[in-house]
Amino acid sequence: MLQARGCVVVRQHGSHVRVRCGECSTTVPVHAGRGIPPGTLRAIERDCEPCLGPRCLR
Structure with missing residues (x-):
């Protein structure tokens, strides 16, 4: 989605x-x-918000 x-x-290390x-x-x-998980999804969304805008994953 991103x-x-x-x-x-950029890179992958194991399952991240x-x-x-x-x-x-x-x-x-x-x-x-x-x-x-929902909390992790919100954290990803918060990290990307400056570049992609609010609620970028919804």
């Missing part, structure tokens, strides 16, 4: 991917068979 909005994967969009960056967990 890549569709112009973010790029570091994503950069403009000047913003965040870490996204990628665990097989599991979704992203």
Whole structure:
């Protein structure tokens, strides 16, 4: 979803991917068979808000 909005994967270490969009960056967990918990999703959204705008993942 973030890549569709112009973010790029910077690196991956295990099951975590570091994503950069403009000047913003965040870490996204990628665990097989599991979704992203709501609190983690809000943190990712908050990290990307300066570059992508409010509620960028909704």
